[in-house]
Amino acid sequence: MSREPRTGIATVCLSGTLDDKLRAAAAAGFDGVEIFEPDLVASPLPPGEVRLRCADLGLSIDLYQPFRDLDSTDPDRFAANLRRAERKFDLMEELGADTILVCSSVADDAVADLDRLAEQLHTLGERAGARGLRIAYEALAWGKEVSTYDRSWEAVRRADHPALGLCLDSFHILSRGSDPAAIADIPGDKLFFLQLADAPHLSMDVLQWSRHHRLFPGQGAFDLPGFLAPVLAAGYAGPLSLEVFNDVFRQADPDRAAIDAHRSLLALTEATSPVAQPAPEVRGPAFVELSAGDSLAPVLSALGFARTGIHRTKPVERWEQGTARILVNRSGGPAAVAALAVESADPAAAARRAVRLDAKRLPREHGPAEADLAAVTAPDGTALFFCRNGNDDWTGDFVPTGESADGIGITGIDHIGLAQPFDHFDEAALFYRTVLGLEPAATGEFAAPFGLVRSRAVADPHRRIRLALTVSLLRRGEWAPGVSEPQYIALAVDDILTATQGARAAGAPLLAIPDNYYADLDARLNLPADRLAAYRDLGVLHERTPEGDYLQTCTEVLGGRVFLALVQRLGNHDGYGWSDAPVRMAAHRRRRIARAHVPA
Amino acid sequence: MSREPRTGIATVCLSGTLDDKLRAAAAAGFDGVEIFEPDLVASPLPPGEVRLRCADLGLSIDLYQPFRDLDSTDPDRFAANLRRAERKFDLMEELGADTILVCSSVADDAVADLDRLAEQLHTLGERAGARGLRIAYEALAWGKEVSTYDRSWEAVRRADHPALGLCLDSFHILSRGSDPAAIADIPGDKLFFLQLADAPHLSMDVLQWSRHHRLFPGQGAFDLPGFLAPVLAAGYAGPLSLEVFNDVFRQADPDRAAIDAHRSLLALTEATSPVAQPAPEVRGPAFVELSAGDSLAPVLSALGFARTGIHRTKPVERWEQGTARILVNRSGGPAAVAALAVESADPAAAARRAVRLDAKRLPREHGPAEADLAAVTAPDGTALFFCRNGNDDWTGDFVPTGESADGIGITGIDHIGLAQPFDHFDEAALFYRTVLGLEPAATGEFAAPFGLVRSRAVADPHRRIRLALTVSLLRRGEWAPGVSEPQYIALAVDDILTATQGARAAGAPLLAIPDNYYADLDARLNLPADRLAAYRDLGVLHERTPEGDYLQTCTEVLGGRVFLALVQRLGNHDGYGWSDAPVRMAAHRRRRIARAHVPA
Structure with missing residues (x-):
């Protein structure tokens, strides 16, 4: 036709x-x-x-x-x-x-x-x-x-x-x-x-x-x-x-x-259509931007990030380790994932295509960078920026600090976890599929402490960009009203024990995992005693599937609705540790309850 | 054992x-x-x-x-x-x-x-x-x-x-x-x-x-x-x-x-258990109590009710027509179904049994009557009173007014419609089944203008008490947030046309039903032209099933979250007109929107 x-x-x-x-x-x-x-x-x-x-x-x-x-x-x-x-x-x-x-x-x-x-x-x-x-x-x-x-x-x-x-x-x-x-x-x-x-x-x-x-x-x-x-x-x-x-x-x-x-x-x-343009091949993430108060900088520092730049005109800092780049926007509001930037060979064309696919163009003044980054809004409100491959069109906005850090072994961003608003879960999967060409995995489900949660990941074929989307199976009501799931950035490491030890030594607020989890892990996986002891000591969660292993440690929720995780993949594990999510969520919930009980 | x-x-x-x-x-x-x-x-x-x-x-x-x-x-x-x-x-x-x-x-x-x-x-x-x-x-x-x-x-x-x-x-x-x-x-x-x-x-x-x-x-x-x-x-x-x-x-x-x-x-x-007491045989309703402002009395009057009594000590009026008895409590709050009273041969025993079945006993000062009526709270907060058969233990609280009315042909209460809180629909069915011995019908479903609705009726074998329970299939979110379904009292009549004409002549605020409904009704039922014209004129909804017919007219929602309906059953119709509920709900919604648009 x-x-x-x-x-x-x-x-x-x-x-x-x-x-x-x-x-x-x-x-x-x-x-x-x-x-x-x-x-x-x-x-x-x-x-x-x-x-x-x-x-x-x-x-x-x-x-x-x-x-x-x-x-x-x-x-x-x-x-x-x-x-x-x-x-x-x-x-x-x-x-x-x-x-x-x-x-x-x-x-x-x-x-x-x-x-x-x-x-x-x-x-x-x-x-x-x-x-x-x-x-x-x-x-x-x-x-x-x-x-x-x-x-x-x-x-x-x-x-x-x-x-x-x-x-x-x-x-x-x-x-x-x-x-x-x-x-x-x-x-x-x-x-x-x-x-x-x-x-x-x-x-x-x-x-x-x-x-x-x-x-x-x-x-x-x-x-x-x-x-x-x-x-x-x-x-x-x-x-x-x-x-x-x-x-x-x-x-x-x-x-x-x-x-x-x-x-x-x-x-x-x-x-x-025989004449259609395919979805752009995207890479990255070029950066993730977090809105944050002052609670985030010390944690990034403890996780081995260096503050490598300060924005020329905005209250935004640039933190780096390996290929992981996190912008911290101190403009205010609770800590949350504000923006995600992907790289593309032709960012302007990718953004035009997104708008053609009914994505809402983001007014430029909302961008974190002065550079002319094309941006649209994702269904959950996260800004989505398109940068040029090689990352050369936004870094100039930042005055280099000359600061460096030894790092704890973070090599890049493994994935970003985005809890979705109840009405927009299927919309989100379609949005990322069409606008970024990310392929949705099958929808899964797990039992969180306060109700069932649906999960679905979207990722590019090379697994350079992965987004883990979740939503509650039923819209939450009056029981446990504070439980809106936090977002997170999962940071890739090659050795979860070394990286976590480094983070702890530097004072990162790591999430404690109950001993009961390790007793169960021992029963299930029969790990070497020293390894199990190290897990228990550091709060490592270990998911094993026939394809491989997924090891993670998490920080506490950081002043709002975001936390950071360290993730090590073994074998061909292609998942997101969702079998351990209920334990992680209960631990996060516990911390928040515990804090709520501390007299102000 | x-x-x-x-x-x-x-x-x-x-x-x-x-x-x-x-x-x-x-x-x-x-x-x-x-x-x-x-x-x-x-x-x-x-x-x-x-x-x-x-x-x-x-x-x-x-x-x-x-x-x-x-x-x-x-x-x-x-x-x-x-x-x-x-x-x-x-x-x-x-x-x-x-x-x-x-x-x-x-x-x-x-x-x-x-x-x-x-x-x-x-x-x-x-x-x-x-x-x-x-x-x-x-x-x-x-x-x-x-x-x-x-x-x-x-x-x-x-x-x-x-x-x-x-x-x-x-x-x-x-x-x-x-x-x-x-x-x-x-x-x-x-x-x-x-x-x-x-x-x-x-x-x-x-x-x-x-x-x-x-x-x-x-x-x-x-x-x-x-x-x-x-x-x-x-x-x-x-x-x-x-x-x-x-x-x-x-x-x-x-x-x-x-x-x-x-x-x-x-x-x-x-x-x-071989020694168990069966559920009490209940009759009634002895009365339904509505909390209400001043908007309700003129409507009851227009529907042919007489104000037969005024409470000795409380701002409560008693209205009657046929066996339908409605108490109007002017203590304040939005119009809603506050209480339902059933009759039993031994109300004290029935209430004790309810409490044994984990029903929460209602503190006495909350009762509408001075008489020692045993009461418990239903899952949706409605008070449930137990009166003696023959209705002789609470009427004395009211000073007779001597007022009477011709009536419009209301013979009694057909049923009460109670929209349930999202988390408590199944609890409600079990509550009424166990506490009152009402048998739940199968769960049904209909598509309301703002989302699907689940329905289930509970009734006694003789159909002396019927409750129509509904709940939204998903907890409602931000879209159309004002749409919490109203409760209602359905009043039995022997001739829907005569009764509705009487109500209209007396100025009852009857709900108008769109002409489109009657065009569809004509296509489906091929009714005599004069009957269809009367329906259209009066806003009669007509549901036909193989068992019989269910005819109803409704008032507008009255100053809160309650309306009144007139209901005529033909043949062995044992339902609640749920196939017409979406039309009724859209009409109620329209009236509310229309009112909201009137400058204050």
């Missing part, structure tokens, strides 16, 4: 009133919408006003949906269903929508005989065609007699009416494990509509899976580019339209969710 | 640190605990201190759990597993726990041959017995070679060691649909431990079902009394201990969750 496909979104994807949803879809840049019937039914806007509202917003109404349980083995019921359809046709005329989704019946009276079904579909097509309307027939994955696209196509083919075509939904097809390749053989002009949704692989009732756990393309485990290719190859020329039922999105700010949704389609289009 | 079984709870059921959990379990009245290993591993308390802490709290440590993947086809690995077990035995000696749970292996090297498995279990039993400890072997529903209780029993039988017995877990057995009857044939002294959990019927991977969706007995769909009977018949004499993995409980206040848990065991014990 020579032009970009049009983008659409079903109103059911978003939270709020119909008006909220339409405004959010338009603001995010969608070309059209599917009007989900319950949204219209609950709305005070008459269909004619919805039509005007959409026109004002620049949105086409691409589909009215869904119409359920059309066909029937009972002639009287089929007649009633035809009457019901005519009333919906009246509505569509008022709305200015020309296509209605008819999904395969789930009712007891669904027609099993394909010829009889085709006959009923033909009748409906005749009624619709007489009014200039079209029927897009869709196989629900849990349809009683029609649950696969080949069967829905066979019914449509036999019905043979120009006003009758197919609606394809990636979820219904991929959730059943059907091969979408044969879609390419369906005449393109019979593909009336395309609904796109991703999902994680879940072993559960497909109806529940569909109604609660759909995701926007690129957020789940389905191969959406592989699905879209045969649809486009068949000659489908309609919009790419999202239909995503998701518990979290349904209660989240629709403006934010619509942007996330729109980004997913831009990325999918890019992935299937 | 002549005495009540001991009660226990696994620490994994509750949120917080090990210390939080132990304190909560003791405060709720449990006799003992199962120590869940990760809770101990993350705790700074050494095992000896945990032992002392439990002793101080009056808790026995009934089980240490779980020990995973003991058996192995690889002799070296089995030897390592024995070493691991010995380390745990060391720990148990420090803890003072004499029984450890060993669950069937899920590993690739699990032993399939029952004789070889028995041999390995015998070896472990020998090691445990030598230290005065016991092994309770449990079949996980997803165990690789052992996944049913009959197979775990066969392995234990063949192993034939006095220190080796069975652990039975109701979830693992009932989730697979196994018949528990044959448990009665297992020698009671080989039943070392019993874990109890309920669950809703879900069609999903059993591991995920188990890890996220277990419930306390009486909250789900499993027949726990039917499970417990053969266990007790076999001669099991150990504690009834809860092991419930539940996403909500894991992040909720452990003190509250422990009380909920303890209540579930009290009710289960009662249900299986």
Whole structure:
């Protein structure tokens, strides 16, 4: 196709009133919408006003949906269903929508005989065609007699009416494990509509899976580019339209969710376009910037960092060890990860691409550096800077101090841990996937002391940039309200014992780990006694998987919501020590409680 | 059995640190605990201190759990597993726990041959017995070679060691649909431990079902009394201990969750005891009390209620129509359901029973009436009063006004709608089931404008008292923060049109329903045109199911978080109009937004 496909979104994807949803879809840049019937039914806007509202917003109404349980083995019921359809046709005329989704019946009276079904579909097509309307027939994955696209196509083919075509939904097809390749053989002009949704692989009732756990393309485990290719190859020329039922999105700010949704389609289009630019190859991190009070400098010093520069005009210091560069911004606020900088061969192009992918450009005055660093905001508010490979375009902002330090063996940044806001976990994974080309790992889960936590890492193929994203499985309530998970920087070392000893000798506030952990570690791993004793002494956490070992020590939480960790990887361990996270989190929590009990 | 079984709870059921959990379990009245290993591993308390802490709290440590993947086809690995077990035995000696749970292996090297498995279990039993400890072997529903209780029993039988017995877990057995009857044939002294959990019927991977969706007995769909009977018949004499993995409980206040848990065991014990008192037969509601400002009286008046009494000493009015009695408490605060009174043949005994079931007794000064009404607090804070059948013990507190009204045809209270706090939905269903003997219906779900909502009704067999409970599926966040669902009183009428016309003529603030709803209703139900026109005019919502029809009109939300509804039931409709709830909720929301836009 020579032009970009049009983008659409079903109103059911978003939270709020119909008006909220339409405004959010338009603001995010969608070309059209599917009007989900319950949204219209609950709305005070008459269909004619919805039509005007959409026109004002620049949105086409691409589909009215869904119409359920059309066909029937009972002639009287089929007649009633035809009457019901005519009333919906009246509505569509008022709305200015020309296509209605008819999904395969789930009712007891669904027609099993394909010829009889085709006959009923033909009748409906005749009624619709007489009014200039079209029927897009869709196989629900849990349809009683029609649950696969080949069967829905066979019914449509036999019905043979120009006003009758197919609606394809990636979820219904991929959730059943059907091969979408044969879609390419369906005449393109019979593909009336395309609904796109991703999902994680879940072993559960497909109806529940569909109604609660759909995701926007690129957020789940389905191969959406592989699905879209045969649809486009068949000659489908309609919009790419999202239909995503998701518990979290349904209660989240629709403006934010619509942007996330729109980004997913831009990325999918890019992935299937022969002329698309690939995601930029990023390196780094060039630096991580921490907002901080005065508590951070002594800790960095104790961890062997040297303060190598002071910003010419801003209250920002530059600290270095190995390739790890941390900027400390003393402008105020609680300690937190304020910014992450990545390196790219063409930072300006990478930033432009990010903005094209709906990332919000960061106003320049917010940058830590004077250099013209292009920057956007990540879903959790972290600033994301793009620097030139080789790191030569921002260092000049800092007056060298000439200070140096022996270091404790930190070689660079292993990864950055970013606890995400509840509503934006899936958005974050998609953001980093599309904007930085980082590949999300599978979603995991662990039991933290105050509730379950979901985890997902994103990383580049060379593991030069790794981000460990976490979110609570349920939004936290009144119990333990202070427990918002801290962010952290994990610093790579070659020898966890030497590095930790060095840090301790210099007075770093290391996190103490309970003896019970080491008794369990001994039972599980049967480590040499001296090694176990050193672990216990230093507070080393040790995760072993078949791929290798992950050793870490952590500082206490430092004056806000951030801590630092030392990390040593052995073998091919590619994880983040999440099996030890509950112990670490309980220890951090304990420290904070203990401090809270100290009289001020 | 002549005495009540001991009660226990696994620490994994509750949120917080090990210390939080132990304190909560003791405060709720449990006799003992199962120590869940990760809770101990993350705790700074050494095992000896945990032992002392439990002793101080009056808790026995009934089980240490779980020990995973003991058996192995690889002799070296089995030897390592024995070493691991010995380390745990060391720990148990420090803890003072004499029984450890060993669950069937899920590993690739699990032993399939029952004789070889028995041999390995015998070896472990020998090691445990030598230290005065016991092994309770449990079949996980997803165990690789052992996944049913009959197979775990066969392995234990063949192993034939006095220190080796069975652990039975109701979830693992009932989730697979196994018949528990044959448990009665297992020698009671080989039943070392019993874990109890309920669950809703879900069609999903059993591991995920188990890890996220277990419930306390009486909250789900499993027949726990039917499970417990053969266990007790076999001669099991150990504690009834809860092991419930539940996403909500894991992040909720452990003190509250422990009380909920303890209540579930009290009710289960009662249900299986030959000498138990049944739940009291309740009638009513005797009255519903609303806290309210001045906005409510004119509305009650417009709905045809007469103000029949004024409290002798408190700012409380009594309003009546048919058998519907509403007390309006003008003490202040936003309009809300403050109390519900039920009638019983022996209210004092019913209240004592409620307190025995861990309900919190309400201090008397909080009561609306001077009469000595026994009262407890429901999980959502609503006061629950017990009155004598015939309603003769509280009416004397009111000075009759002599006022009367023609009424609009309200015959009584159909039900009360109580939106529940997020953490306490399952607790509420169990509370009403046990304390009032109301039977919970299946949990339902509907898509409200700002997120999904879960619904569950509780009602007595004669439908004299019905409560409609709802909760948001996810705790609401920043989007649409004002949307906490209102409570309501649904008032029964015999003719919705006449009653609503009467209310409107008297100036009741009726909720307007969008025309779009009636266009859809026409398409679906093909009602006579005059009836549809009347519905549209009056704002009637009409739900039709195969059982009958549910017709309702609602007032606006009245000065706080409560509204009133008129309800007519046709045929055998036994529901609550939940399919219309999204339309009603959007309309209520619209009214509030509209009011917010009016300049003050």
